Amino acid sequence: MPAAQTPDPRQHAFVQSILATAHSLSANSPNRASTKAQGVGSAPVNIALSKYWGKRDAVLNLPQNGSVSISLPGLGSETQLKPAVAQDSVWLNDQQLDASAPFAKRLSEFLNLFRTAEVPFFEVVTQNSVPTAAGLASSASGYAALVLALDDLFDWQLPMTQLSLLARMGSGSASRSLYPGFAIWHAGQQGDGLDSFAEALDAPWPEFCVGLVEIDVAEKPVGSTAGMQQTTAACALYQAWPAQAERDKAVIIDAIRAQDFSRLGATAEHNALSMHATMIASWPPLLYWQAESVIAMQQVWTLRQQGVEVYFTMDAGPNLKLLFLAAQKKAVSAAFPGLKVIEPFSS
């Protein structure tokens, strides 16, 4: 039996209060507790245009501030989930993970929240089309896909906002990965965490492009959760972050609705740099950038000086994600050979 079989009581209560609303679990449902042989789910990665950085409640994964994201179709996770008998088994990209691997342990702890008498263990088979832990938030698509697979396996038929709450327990940014296009994760205010979910911002923008500049796809030396803890605990400048992040979020939502790309790009880049500034101003310092990150940033600024309107955002890693409109695709691609360009609304 895995060590972490007993879930945290607050987490367990949170999940139970959501599952109590599930169609299939309600007392008068004809489909009550109709566990399938297999559940499947798939979800895209997402890139935050205004960032989630810092938790106000680490147990319930509640953020200090809201955030806005864009999902990247074609990059993400596909998960199959089956009941298992003796223990969890986790397969990632056709490789079985050792139960002691950090990834498998974290997954099993999350699954502790969902075990039943009928399904004491799970077999999780995931295909990730993005490098794990490279700043492309594979945990976001991973937990979103897993929650969709759980919903399918147990036939809960929960609405997306409720699944978003569950995905948040696995990884904060997973709350946003349930949706295509733009998504808003509300910080929420309640202590019970039931108002901190993401929802779709339905505003298709066919010209909107994201370019992935891969500096380094190696595992991050300091994961996001540890990085957030370091920043919130030991960075004086961080005290100004949550208010800025909320302001940036509001500006970006407005800019998306108005299709004001200059405003969106400038605010997203400023927001990302401000988040990195809080890391840099922590002690010990937390610098996710590499030399090549700085070169790529300077290249973006040079392009802008030359009239090519492109902005960048960065997550807790060295890679840049470029934001531009389709009209600039050629110029941006010429400056960044090998750039992977994704058009979230043109598929």
Add this chain to the structure above:
Amino acid sequence: MPAAQTPDPRQHAFVQSILATAHSLSANSPNRASTKAQGVGSAPVNIALSKYWGKRDAVLNLPQNGSVSISLPGLGSETQLKPAVAQDSVWLNDQQLDASAPFAKRLSEFLNLFRTAEVPFFEVVTQNSVPTAAGLASSASGYAALVLALDDLFDWQLPMTQLSLLARMGSGSASRSLYPGFAIWHAGQQGDGLDSFAEALDAPWPEFCVGLVEIDVAEKPVGSTAGMQQTTAACALYQAWPAQAERDKAVIIDAIRAQDFSRLGATAEHNALSMHATMIASWPPLLYWQAESVIAMQQVWTLRQQGVEVYFTMDAGPNLKLLFLAAQKKAVSAAFPGLKVIEPFSS
């Protein structure tokens, strides 16, 4: 006649109130107004261990926060000052500057505060042993040397704290360059700026070493004054900076007195990174770092992991200044070939 012949009235009043205390200008002095044929002055550059970043009064050059520095003997400015007849002439490292050069214009504006009927113009001949505007604060040693040369030329015989007030009008950090060793620049609280001067922190520390890692000695694209304006005007995180800087200053003064190198080094590095964080979080972003700066930082962190106690500080430029004790000189020099090591107290 130069255009900026009339000084700012507040600056002029400030300078007059200081000169009124000068021995040679007092009514009952036998040496009254005994202008010499030439004045000379020399001053070292200084490196702030806790930084000056942001002005609370741009006209009187009053800082948002106090700072602490270490002067580097052997690197600095030597200035000769003579009365001139028709116009100012400025020589820097054996080259006469055009009157329209930014450096010469700024100098002439400063000299506007000191012109007399007897000395309407100045010939300024300066030798700088540091690259101009490369983040090694040549303006600090330059204005400190110039003020000493003015004091000599006009035979004011002002005390150092009063000369520090005058040097501050040329460049904030020049207030600290009048002293060898450690110096404290008090932020002051008065509106008239007369309490914002530097004084020596007399605490010789023979083992204390500074190593200069020169990444780039080219002119900075954005000077310190413009950089500060950008940060204070357009950086939400900056609001937490002045209080942190004052705390860091106090910790560093204590650490110097206690010769607690670990505390000094960690606080100085954290302070410098926090200052850069405020720049990075400005909009438009202000990144003085180059790719090589990041490589050098990572090298310092690797050395520390290996047990070599070395820290860095950085000013508004790409270069690193390493802080370590003499016992680590060999190990640090081995990791940074070509490192220029200065031992401020061992000459």
